[in-house]
Amino acid sequence: MATLRLSTPLRPYVEGKAELTLDGDTVADTMRSLTEQYPTLRAHLFNSQGELRPFVHLFINNEDIRHLQGLDTPVHPEDRLMLVPSIAGG
Amino acid sequence: MPSRVLEIPAHTLEQIHRLGESAYPDEGAGFLLGNGEHPRRVAGILPLTNTREAEARRRRYMISPEDTLFAEMEADRRGLLVVGVFHSHPDHPEIPSEYDREWALPWFSYLITSVQGGRAAASRAWRLNDDRSGFDEEQII
Numbered sequence: 001m002a003t004l005r006l007s008t009p010l011r012p013y014v015e016g017k018a019e020l021t022l023d024g025d026t027v028a029d030t031m032r033s034l035t036e037q038y039p040t041l042r043a044h045l046f047n048s049q050g051e052l053r054p055f056v057h058l059f060i061n062n063e064d065i066r067h068l069q070g071l072d073t074p075v076h077p078e079d080r081l082m083l084v085p086s087i088a089g090g
Numbered sequence: 091m092p093s094r095v096l097e098i099p100a101h102t103l104e105q106i107h108r109l110g111e112s113a114y115p116d117e118g119a120g121f122l123l124g125n126g127e128h129p130r131r132v133a134g135i136l137p138l139t140n141t142r143e144a145e146a147r148r149r150r151y152m153i154s155p156e157d158t159l160f161a162e163m164e165a166d167r168r169g170l171l172v173v174g175v176f177h178s179h180p181d182h183p184e185i186p187s188e189y190d191r192e193w194a195l196p197w198f199s200y201l202i203t204s205v206q207g208g209r210a211a212a213s214r215a216w217r218l219n220d221d222r223s224g225f226d227e228e229q230i231i
Contacts, residue, residue: 008162008172009197043222044196055193057155084159087175089190089200090117090142090150 002030002079010083013041027058028071030081045083055085092229096174096199096215098122098132103230107210109137110178110203116140116147119177121161122199123170130199130228133170136161150189151177174199174215181206184214186225194218199228 004020011018014037022037024030031052035042045056052058058065059082065073075081109118120137124130138161140151153161153175165172175198179187184204186194194200196218203213216225 007158007195008165009195012197040220043220055195059155082159084155085195086155087119087121087153087158087195088151088193089119089175089177090179090187 001077002075002081004030004034004081004083006083007085009085010041010044013044014038024075026071026075027060027065027073027081030075031058031071055088057084057086058082059084092227094217094226094228095129095231096132096201096228097129097231098201102132102135103213106135106176106201106213107203109135109176110205110210111208113140113178113180114205114208115180117142117149117151117178117180119151119153119175121153121165121172122174122176122201123161123165123168124173126171126173129231130173132173132199134168135176136164136172148180172198174201176201176203178203178205178210184212186216191218191222191224194222194225196220196222200225201230 001021022030022033024033122132123134124132138153138157140147142150142152184202200216204211215228215230
């Protein structure tokens, strides 16, 4: 199990919690655990094809998973994950 | 009549308007800081850099995840929350675009200012609905 920190706008969907402890051997598994426990989050994090929405950024121990193995990045019990959105529009 | 309200002091709204004017003809953006709900009150703002490339800044804005994290830490330091985003629409109405909808986060208040010919014309506030199909307007008071 690892710790996942969520940004403010997502916390109302997880009972107001800023951090969660989740099962998963990879980032993908951890995200699956997150949306299985809190299914109303899923539509905001994933598109209809099951892909992460482009504004969703995941960091593991302060490193962007895009610079590692992406969603296949292994997760260890002592790891700290963060889900931080980029903000865009216009 | 919108069912939700967004309380924002007149001087803060004025500050947002001036920021939109100074960014013109580009889009300016930043975060709204305040309390959570019932009603949602804006206590301050955090202007940030539009990180889009030069030509795109006329019609698009982007705030990096690093700046989002910085804003959350700063809000926490002030005893507040990041409760939303403000941005300007140069020579366009203060209504969310389809692009705004695609990139919107739930729960946030999105305050959009129409800046016409370099002058702030009007602001309206919006919140993404839960199925992401559109926005519900919030009454600015």
